[in-house]
Amino acid sequence: MPTVFIPPALQALTGGRRSLEVEGGTVRELLDNLERAWPGLRERLAEGERLRPHVRVAVDGKISMRGLLERVGPGSEVHFVAAVSGG
Amino acid sequence: MTGEKVRVRMKVNRQSVELLCEPRQSLLECLRDILGLTGAKEGCNDGNCGACAVILDGRLVNSCLVLAVEAEGSEIITIEGLARGAELDPIQRAFLEQGAVQCGFCTPGLILATKALLDRTPDPTEGEIRRRLANHLCRCTGYDKVVRAVRQAAAERREVRA
Amino acid sequence: MSERAYRVIGSRPVRHDGADKVTGRAQFGADIRLPGLLHGHLLRSPYAHARIRRIDTRRAEALPGVLAVVTAADLPEVPDRLLELVEGTLPLSYAQANVLARRKVLYKGHAVAAVAAVNRHVAEEAASLIEVEYEPLPPVLDLLEAMREDAPLLHEDLRTREFGQPTGKLSNIAEHFRHALGDVEQGFAQAEVILEREFRTATVHQGYLEPQTATALWNQDGRVYVWTSTQGAFSAREAIAWVLDLPVSQVRVTPMEVGGAFGGKIRVYLEPVAALLSKKAGRPVKIVMPRRDVFEATGPTPATCIRVKMGARADGRITAAQIWMAYETGAFPSGQCGFGALCILAPYDIPNILIDGYDVVVNKPSTAPYRAPGATQAAFAAESVVDELAERLGLDPIEFRLKNAAREGTRRADGLKYPRIGCVEVLEAMKNHPHYRAPLEGAHRGRGVAMGYWFNIGWYSSCTISVNPDGTVNLVEGSVDLSGTRTSIAMQAAEALGLRADQVHPVVADTDSIGPTAVTGGSRTTFATGWAAWEAAQDVIRQMKERAALLWEVGPDQVEFEGGVFRAGERSLSFRELAERLEETGGPVIGRGTVNPSSAGGSFAGAIADVEVDPETGKVCLLRFTCVQDAGTAVHPGAVEGQMQGGSAQGIGWALNEEYLFDPQGVMLNSSLLDYREPTALDVPPIETLIVQAPEPDHPFGVRGVGEANIVPPPAAIANAIYRAIGVRLRRLPMKPSAVLEALWSKER
Numbered sequence: 001m002p003t004v005f006i007p008p009a010l011q012a013l014t015g016g017r018r019s020l021e022v023e024g025g026t027v028r029e030l031l032d033n034l035e036r037a038w039p040g041l042r043e044r045l046a047e048g049e050r051l052r053p054h055v056r057v058a059v060d061g062k063i064s065m066r067g068l069l070e071r072v073g074p075g076s077e078v079h080f081v082a083a084v085s086g087g
Numbered sequence: 088m089t090g091e092k093v094r095v096r097m098k099v100n101r102q103s104v105e106l107l108c109e110p111r112q113s114l115l116e117c118l119r120d121i122l123g124l125t126g127a128k129e130g131c132n133d134g135n136c137g138a139c140a141v142i143l144d145g146r147l148v149n150s151c152l153v154l155a156v157e158a159e160g161s162e163i164i165t166i167e168g169l170a171r172g173a174e175l176d177p178i179q180r181a182f183l184e185q186g187a188v189q190c191g192f193c194t195p196g197l198i199l200a201t202k203a204l205l206d207r208t209p210d211p212t213e214g215e216i217r218r219r220l221a222n223h224l225c226r227c228t229g230y231d232k233v234v235r236a237v238r239q240a241a242a243e244r245r246e247v248r249a
Numbered sequence: 250m251s252e253r254a255y256r257v258i259g260s261r262p263v264r265h266d267g268a269d270k271v272t273g274r275a276q277f278g279a280d281i282r283l284p285g286l287l288h289g290h291l292l293r294s295p296y297a298h299a300r301i302r303r304i305d306t307r308r309a310e311a312l313p314g315v316l317a318v319v320t321a322a323d324l325p326e327v328p329d330r331l332l333e334l335v336e337g338t339l340p341l342s343y344a345q346a347n348v349l350a351r352r353k354v355l356y357k358g359h360a361v362a363a364v365a366a367v368n369r370h371v372a373e374e375a376a377s378l379i380e381v382e383y384e385p386l387p388p389v390l391d392l393l394e395a396m397r398e399d400a401p402l403l404h405e406d407l408r409t410r411e412f413g414q415p416t417g418k419l420s421n422i423a424e425h426f427r428h429a430l431g432d433v434e435q436g437f438a439q440a441e442v443i444l445e446r447e448f449r450t451a452t453v454h455q456g457y458l459e460p461q462t463a464t465a466l467w468n469q470d471g472r473v474y475v476w477t478s479t480q481g482a483f484s485a486r487e488a489i490a491w492v493l494d495l496p497v498s499q500v501r502v503t504p505m506e507v508g509g510a511f512g513g514k515i516r517v518y519l520e521p522v523a524a525l526l527s528k529k530a531g532r533p534v535k536i537v538m539p540r541r542d543v544f545e546a547t548g549p550t551p552a553t554c555i556r557v558k559m560g561a562r563a564d565g566r567i568t569a570a571q572i573w574m575a576y577e578t579g580a581f582p583s584g585q586c587g588f589g590a591l592c593i594l595a596p597y598d599i600p601n602i603l604i605d606g607y608d609v610v611v612n613k614p615s616t617a618p619y620r621a622p623g624a625t626q627a628a629f630a631a632e633s634v635v636d637e638l639a640e641r642l643g644l645d646p647i648e649f650r651l652k653n654a655a656r657e658g659t660r661r662a663d664g665l666k667y668p669r670i671g672c673v674e675v676l677e678a679m680k681n682h683p684h685y686r687a688p689l690e691g692a693h694r695g696r697g698v699a700m701g702y703w704f705n706i707g708w709y710s711s712c713t714i715s716v717n718p719d720g721t722v723n724l725v726e727g728s729v730d731l732s733g734t735r736t737s738i739a740m741q742a743a744e745a746l747g748l749r750a751d752q753v754h755p756v757v758a759d760t761d762s763i764g765p766t767a768v769t770g771g772s773r774t775t776f777a778t779g780w781a782a783w784e785a786a787q788d789v790i791r792q793m794k795e796r797a798a799l800l801w802e803v804g805p806d807q808v809e810f811e812g813g814v815f816r817a818g819e820r821s822l823s824f825r826e827l828a829e830r831l832e833e834t835g836g837p838v839i840g841r842g843t844v845n846p847s848s849a850g851g852s853f854a855g856a857i858a859d860v861e862v863d864p865e866t867g868k869v870c871l872l873r874f875t876c877v878q879d880a881g882t883a884v885h886p887g888a889v890e891g892q893m894q895g896g897s898a899q900g901i902g903w904a905l906n907e908e909y910l911f912d913p914q915g916v917m918l919n920s921s922l923l924d925y926r927e928p929t930a931l932d933v934p935p936i937e938t939l940i941v942q943a944p945e946p947d948h949p950f951g952v953r954g955v956g957e958a959n960i961v962p963p964p965a966a967i968a969n970a971i972y973r974a975i976g977v978r979l980r981r982l983p984m985k986p987s988a989v990l991e992a993l994w995s996k997e998r
Contacts, residue, residue, distance in 0.1 A: 005664045008427040009412035018429075044414060053331050053338045054413040061666040063847040065707065081663050082412070082426065082587050083338075111370060125280035126273020128508065130458045131540040135922035138458055166273035179271035183263045186887035189732040189895060191270030192459045192508025198271060220930040224922060226456050226509045227732060228891060229898030230930040 002076040004030055006041075010080075013041045027057050028068040030078060045080055056083050095159050099124070100168025108155045115139045115150040118165060126166035126195045130224070137223030140196035141165045147203035166195035169202065177247075178202055178240040187236035189227030196223050201237050205244055211237070256812075257743045258950055261887040262750040264736040266506075278462035278478030278505040279537045286464070287316055287365040289519075289526050289536035290372035292379050293546060294354035294361055297388035297612040297915025298403070301352055301361065301381060308378040309364055314371040317529035318379070319522065320362045321349040325494040332491055334516065339583040345492045347581055347615050348521050354383070355403055355580035356614050357916050358545030360518075365526035365534045388612040388915040392554055392577050395421040395611045403610045407582060423582030424608040428590060428662040436569025436601030440560025442641045448630040450964075450982040451908035452552040452577065455619045456899070456927045459508020460543045465523035466533040473524050474533075476503045480514045480729055481768030486760045488517040493524060503759040504729045511899070512618030513548035515768055544920035548617030549909060551576040551585055555593075555630035561638050565652045569601040570594055572631075576608055576623065579615040584608025588704075589623030591663060592961070593631045595702035596650065596672050596853060598659040612915050618770065620896060621703040621957035625903060625964060629982060632699035632965030637978065646698050646969070647680045670850040671879030671943030671953075676700070678941050679855045684875040693862045694872065695973025701854045701961025705954040706771035707846035710778040711764030714742060714753075714785040714840040718832075720825025721752040722789070727766025728778040730757055732891065732956075734769065737884045741779040741950060745786035747813020747824055764843055772954025775884055776945070777846055783949045784842025793827055796834040800827075850945060852953045854878040856897065856962035860970040864993060867986030869905055869971060874963075875937040881945040881953030893959045894936040900963025902928040908983050 001021040006014050014020060020037075024030035028049075035042035045055055051067040058079040064070040072078060092107040099122065108117045115132075118124045118141070127150055130136035134152040141150045142164040169176045178201050181187075188194050197220065204211060204219045211219070216237045217230070225233060269275040306318040327345055331338040345351075350359045362379050366372035389395045389403060400421055408415040409422045437443055463477040473495065479485040482504040490497040507514060519536045526534040538547070556573040572593055576586035586606040594602060619625075639649035655661075655672045679685055679698060689696050713725045724742050728734055739753040746753075766778065794808040797815040800822075801808070808817045813824045822830075831838055859873040876893040883889045906926040910918040919925045944951025964982055972978045977992040 007412055008429045009414075044412065052413055053333060058665050061668055063707075065709075065845045065847055077666065079664050081665070109370070119280075123282065124273070125276070125282075128277065128459065129279060129537065130460065130508075131922045133540065133921060133923070136458055136540075166271075170272055175268065175271065182271050183267040186261070186891055188264070188267065188270045189891055190457075190459070190507060190509045191266075191275055192277060192457075192506075194270055195273045217930040222929075224458060224927055224929065226458055226511070226899070226927060227895045229894035229896075229933055229936045231894050231933075231935045232887075232891060234930065234935070 001074065002030060002072045002078055004034060005077065005079045007080055010041060010044055013044070014038045025072060026068065027070045027072060027078065030072060031068065054083050056081050093156055095155050097158050097160065098162040100165060110154065110156055112155050113151050114153040114155045114158050117155040118150060124165050124167050128192055128195065130192070137196045137200065138193050140199050140223070142199055142203055147200055166199060169198065177243045181236040181240040181243065185232050185236035185239055187228060187232040193223055193225045197225065197233060201240060205241055209245055210241060255744055257740045257750055258882060258884050259886065261885060262736065264733045265739060265755055266730065266735055275506045277459055277508050278476065281464050281476045281505065281535065283464065283466070283533045285532040287367065287530055287532050287534045288369040288372050289363055289365045289523055289534045290369060290376045291360045291522065291536070292362045292376040293542060294350065294357060294359040296354055296383055296385050297357045298386040299354050299383040300386065301350060301354060302384055303382040304362060305380040306362060308380070309375040312371065312375045312378060314367040315364055315375045316532065317365040317526045318362065319525045319529060321351040323525050324349060324492070327491065327494050332488060334583055339581060341491055343581045344488065348492055348518065356612050358542060358614060360522070360546065363522045363526055365530050389421060390611055390613065390911060390915050392552060392575055392609055392611060395609050396575065396607065403580065403612065407610065421610045422607050423578055423610055424584060426587060426590065426606050428602060428604040430660060430662060430664060431601035433569045433571050433601045433603040437560045439562060439568045441563045442638060443558065443560040444634055444637055445556070445558040446634055446980060448555045448633065448980045450553045450626040450629060452549045452613060453619070453903050453907045453909070454544055454549045454925065455511040455513035457509030457511060457513060460540055461514065461518050461538040461547055462536065463519035463523045464533060464535040465520060465527045467524055467528035471499060473500045475500060475520050475524065476505055477520055478505055478507045478514060480507065480510045480731065480770050482729060482760050483727065483765045484515060484768045485517055485520060489520045489524065492517065492521040501759055501761045504757060507729060507731050510731055511620045512622055512770060515770055516548070516617055518547055540922060541920045544925060545917050546614055549614055550619035550622065551578065551616045553626040555627060557630050557634045559634050559638060561642060563642065565642055565644050565649055567597060567599050567653045570599050572604040574606045574627065577611050577613060577616060578608045579613045580610060581615045582608060582610055583615070585616065585618065585623035589627035591661065591704070592624035592702050593627035594662050596655055596700040597653045598655050599653070602662045604662055620899060620960040624701060624703055624961045625900060628699060628701045628961045629964040629968065632962065633968050633978065633980065636697065636969040647676055647685070650700060651676050668850045669943065669946050670853065671941055672853045674941045674943045675853045675855045675877050675879055678877045678939055679857060682857065682875060682877065682939060684857050684873060684937060689859055691861070693864055693974050694859065695970045696857065696859050697966045697969025697973060698855065698857050699962035699965035699969060701958050702851060703772060703958040703961065704851040705776065705848040706773045707777050707848040708767040708773055709843065709845040710766045710781040712778065712781040712785040712842045713763065714789050716789060716828050716831060716838045718829055720828040721754065722746065722748065724753050724755045724782060725758050725763050726755060726778055726782065727758060727763040728774045729769045731769050733885065733888045734774045734778070737775040737888055738779045738782045740884050742782040742786045744950065745783050746789065772852060772956040773848065776848060776948060776952050776954045777844060779884065779952055780846060780948055781842040781844045784844055785840040788840030788842060789838055792838045792840065796831060797822055797827055799834050800830065846947065848954065850953065852879050852955060852958040854958035854962055856966040858963065858966040858970045860967060860974055862971060862974045862989060864975065867989035867993070869967065869984060869989060871901065871934050874934050875939065876959055877939045877941060878955055878959050879941045879943050879953060880955045881948065882942055882951040883940050884950070884952060886940060889940055889955050890938045892955045893938045896957065896959030897936045897963055898928050898933050900960040901933055901967070903982060904964035904967040904984055906983055906985065
C-alpha cells in the first residue's frame with residue numbers, strides 16, 4: 001500500500017500520525033480514502049478536483065506537475081509539500 | 088511645457104550632427120532620445136555605474152553627467168561607432184570569445200572603457216585593468232571573463248602593431 | 250563525469266545574440282521608440298507607514314504637456330483570488346496595492362500616483378504638483394519587533410497562515426510552517442557536542458544594472474501591448490491582466506532584452522501603470538524607473554534572523570538539528586522563509602530535524618526572489634555552525650561534511666528522498682582542488698569552505714522548430730534570455746538534429762507568438778526549455794523520417810537518423826539534402842515541443858575562500874576564491890562558468906558590503922549605487938571555477954540548472970575564513986569593516 005506523509009501542520013487532523021498507509025492508484029484516490037478515515041484532511045490539501053495553490057504533491061521523491069491525477073504505485077511514498085520555485 | 092531649445096553641433100561616430108535640445112538635457116538623454124543611439128545605457132543617471140560611458144574628445148566620460156550643451160563642438164564615439172563596416176572591433180570580438188557578456192547591459196560601457204584604457208596603456212597589468220574597470224559595475228560576470236577579454240584585446244592590438 | 254560523447258554539448262560557441270550585445274544594437278526595455286511615445290513618472294510615498302487621506306491631482310493635470318494622471322482609483326476592483334508568483338502566492342488585492350497604493354502606504358517609496366507627459370522632465374515636474382495628504386503611522390521596521398503581539402499591524406486583515414490556512418490571529422506573522430523528521434530530543438541526547446547560535450542578515454538588493462522599465466499601448470481595439478524588461482513574458486502577461494481585470498489574451502507582452510534580473514524582474518511594477526496611463530492618454534507610454542526607486546520600491550531580498558542548534562557525536566556524525574528562522578517579507582505577505590527552510594540542511598543526512606519558520610511583514614519594500622531565494626541567508630547560519638562543529642570535533646571541515654553528506658536516498662527536511670544528486674561529488678572535488686591543498690601562510694589570513702544548495706525547478710516551456718530549405722532551422726522559444734540561454738537551448742536542438750550551434754537560429758518570441766513558457770528563473774531555462782527544444786527536434790526528426798520514407802518508398806520506421814544523416818539500408822540523405830526536398834514531399838516541416846517536467850535533485854555548489862583581514866581597519870580582502878558546482882551536464886561550459894562567477898561575486902558582495910541602511914522612520918539612507926556598494930572589479934579576485942557533472946536522471950542530456958546554487962556558499966565560506974584568520978566568528982551580514990573591528994575589540998576585552 002502507498003504511504004502518505006502528513007505535513008506537521010496537519011498532523012492534528014490525523015491524531016498526531018506522521019504517515020499513513022492508504023489504498024489508491026492515484027493521488028485523488030488516496031485523498032478520497034484518507035478523507036474517509038480522517039475527515040477534514042482533504043479540504044486542507046485540495047479544492048475540489050485540484051490541489052490548493054500553495055500545495056504540491058511529491059511521489060517517490062519527485063514533485064509532480066499533475067497534482068491529483070498523478071499515478072501512485074503500491075510501494076510509493078507520497079508527500080504533500082509547500083510549492084517552491086526560485087529566482 | 089518644454090523649455091527653450093538650444094542648437095548643439097558635434098561629431099558623433101565620425102559624422103557631423105546638429106540637434107536641438109533643452110539646456111537641462113544630458114548628453115545621454117540626447118544620444119538616446121534625439122539621435123536614437125541607445126547603445127549607451129541609463130543605469131543610475133548619477134555617474135555611479137558606467138553603463139552610459141562614451142568617449143568624448145578621446146576621454147571616457149559618463150554621458151549622464153555631461154549636459155548636451157557642454158558637448159558643443161566635441162567629437163564623440165559611442166558603442167555604435169566602434170565596429171568598422173561588417174567587422175567587429177577586436178575588443179568587441181574579444182568580449183564575445185571570452186564569454187565576457189552575460190546580460191549585455193554594462194557591455195557597451197565596458198568595451199569603451201577598454202578602448203580608452205588600451206589607447207593610452209597598450210600593455211596594462213591585471214591591476215591596471217581592474218582599476219580602470221572599477222568605474223563600471225557589472226552584476227552578472229564577477230569580472231573575471233571581462234578581465235580576460237581586455238587582456239586578449241590588448242594582446243591582439245600589440246600583435247597588429249608589431 | 251558525463252558518460253556520453255556529444256558533438257555540440259560541451260563546446261563553447263559564441264552566443265547567437267553576441268554581435269547585438271557588443272555593438273549596442275540589442276534592444277533593452279528602455280530602448281524602445283514608438284510614434285507618439287509619452288513618458289511616465291511615478292509619485293511615491295515619503296512615509297514608510299501612513300494612511301492616505303486625500304489625493305489632489307488637479308495641479309498636475311493642468312500643467313501643459315501632461316496627458317494623463319492616474320491613482321489607485323483608476324484600478325478596477327479585482328476579485329478575491331490568489332496570484333501565483335514564483336515565490337508562492339499573493340492575494341491579488343495585495344499585488345494590485347503594490348502597483349499603486351490604496352488607502353495605505355506601507356513603505357517609503359510605495360507608488361501613489363503617476364503622470365504621463367510629453368517628456369520625462371515635464372512628467373517629473375507634474376508628479377511633484379500632486380498633493381497627497383497622509384496620516385503618518387508608526388513604522389514597523391525590525392523583524393523581531395514586528396513579531397511581537399503588541400506590534401502595530403501593517404494589515405488589518407492579515408492572519409498567520411499554517412500550511413496555507415489562516416489561523417485566527419491577526420498578526421504581522423504572515424506564515425508559520427514546520428518540518429519535522431525523527432525526534433530531535435533523542436537526537437540531541439546522542440550528541441557529544443551541541444552548539445546553539447543566532448545569526449542576522451541584512452536586506453540586500455538583486456542589484457541588476459538595468460532599472461525596471463515598461464512601455465504600454467492600450468490600443469483602440471481594447472488590446473494592451475506591453476514591452477518590458479521581465480524574466481517571464483507569460484507571467485507578466487498574467488499579472489498585468491489580473492491587476493487590470495482583463496482576460497489574459499487581451500494583453501500581449503513583448504519581452505525586451507533584460508539588463509540583469511536575478512529574481513527581481515518577475516513581479517510587475519510599472520507595466521499596469523503604463524497601461525492605465527496609455528488608456529487615458531490614447532498614446533503609448535514609457536516609464537523608466539530612477540535608480541533610487543529601484544532600491545526603494547522593487548525587490549529587495551529579505552533580512553533574516555536564524556537560530557541554529559546542532560549536535561554531533563564524537564565520531565563526526567550529526568545527530569540532530571533544530572532551526573528557528575524568521576524572514577522579512579516587506580510590506581506584503583509573500584515570503585521566502587519556506588525556501589530557506591528546505592535548503593538550510595540540504596547538504597546533510599541528518600536523522601532528526603525540527604524546523605520552524607516564519608514569514609513576517611514589515612514596513613519595507615515588498616521582497617522578491619534573489620538567486621536561490623532564501624537559501625544564502627540560511628546557509629550562512631547553518632554552514633557557520635557546521636564549521637564550528639567540525640572545529641570542536643577536531644575534524645577537517647570538508648571531511649566532516651563528507652561524513653554527513655546527503656546522497657541518493659537521503660531524506661530532506663520535508664521527508665522527500667533525494668534522487669541522484671551531486672553533493673558528494675562537489676565535496677570530493679573541493680577536497681582535491683589545488684586551492685584547498687595550497688598552503689596559506691601569513692598573519693591574519695585564513696581559509697574557509699561552505700556548501701550551498703538550490704532545488705532548481707522544472708515547469709512548462711514551449712518551443713517550435715521550423716526547417717529552412719538550406720538545412721538550418723529556426724527555433725522559436727518563450728524563455729526570456731538573461732545570460733545566454735538562446736545558445737544553451739539552441740545547442741540542445743543542434744545536438745539532437747546533428748547540426749552545428751550556428752545552424753540553429755533562436756528567437757525569443759512575444760506572448761502572441763509562442764506557447765506558454767514559465768519564467769526564466771529557478772535555474773529552469775536551460776533544463777526545461779532545452780528539453781522542450783529537444784522534444785521539438787524529435788518531432789522534426791519524426792516528420793523528416795516520413796519524408797525520407799516517401800522518397801525511398803519504405804516505411805518511416807525503416808528510416809534511421811544518426812549524426813545528422815537519414816538512412817535506410819544503402820540509401821542516405823543528410824539533414825540538409827532532405828531539407829531541400831520538403832516542398833515536393835508535403836511542404837514545410839515544423840516541429841513542436843512542450844514540456845512540464847519537475848526537476849530532480851537540484852544543484853549543489855561549494856566555495857573555498859582565502860581572506861586576509863586588516864586588523865587596523867577591519868577590511869576583509871579576498872585573496873583567492875573557488876566555486877565548485879554540479880551542472881549535471883554542462884551544455885556550454887563557458888556560460889556555466891559565467892553563472893558560477895557571477896553568483897559568487899554576488900555572494901561576496903552580500904558577505905562583505907551590501908545592506909539596506911534605514912533611518913528610524915524607515916527611510917533608506919543608501920539608495921544609490923555609490924552608497925549601496927556592489928562589488929567592483931577591485932573587490933573580487935579572479936574567481937576560479939570547477940564544474941562537476943553528475944547527470945540529472947530524467948533530462949535527455951542530463952542537464953541541471955546552474956543559475957542559483959553558486960550564490961549560496963560565499964557568505965558562510967568567507968565567515969569561516971575570517972574565523973581562521975582572526976579567531977572571531979561573525980554572525981551578522983554584512984561582515985563590513987566596522988563589524989570586523991567590533992568583533993576584534995570584543996575578543997580583546
